[in-house]
Amino acid sequence: EGNEPGDSAKITYSELLHQVCRFANVLRSQGVRKGDRVSIYMPMIVELVVAMLACARIGVVHSVVFAGFSADSLCERIVDCGCSLLIT
Numbered sequence: 001e002g003n004e005p006g007d008s009a010k011i012t013y014s015e016l017l018h019q020v021c022r023f024a025n026v027l028r029s030q031g032v033r034k035g036d037r038v039s040i041y042m043p044m045i046v047e048l049v050v051a052m053l054a055c056a057r058i059g060v061v062h063s064v065v066f067a068g069f070s071a072d073s074l075c076e077r078i079v080d081c082g083c084s085l086l087i088t
Contacts, residue, residue, distance in 0.1 A: 009046050016050070023054040032085055034059030039083040041074055043067040051087050 011019075032038060038060050042048040048064070055062035063081045065074050078086060 007044075011046055016053070019046075019050045020053045020057055023050050024057045027054055027058060027060065027085070030085060032058070032060055035061070036085070037061045037063070037081050037083040038085045038087060039074075039078050039081065040064045040087045041067060041069075042088060 027038070038055055040048065040051050040055075040062055042051065042064075043066070052062055052064065061081075063077060063083065065077050069077075
């Protein structure tokens with residue numbers, strides 16, 4: 001379920017696995033490796049879950065900053081964790 005009461009999506013485990021593996025390959029192609037740190041700045045959508053699981057799949061530490069935060073808050077979190085990539 002999303003932020004709004006009527007927002008929802010359904011996805012099968014098979015579809016989720018396919019999307020997670022696909023995005024994990026995208027992260028690898030961008031030079032992200034095990035032990036790297038990544039920040040994720042997204043609203044409550046399926047792609048947020050895909051990004052988190054893809055990071056976990058390849059051993060990347062991820063920090064989720066929900067889309068309601070200000071640019072300054074996002075900046076502070078990026079600097080604090082020393083992330084190498086921001087996923088939006």
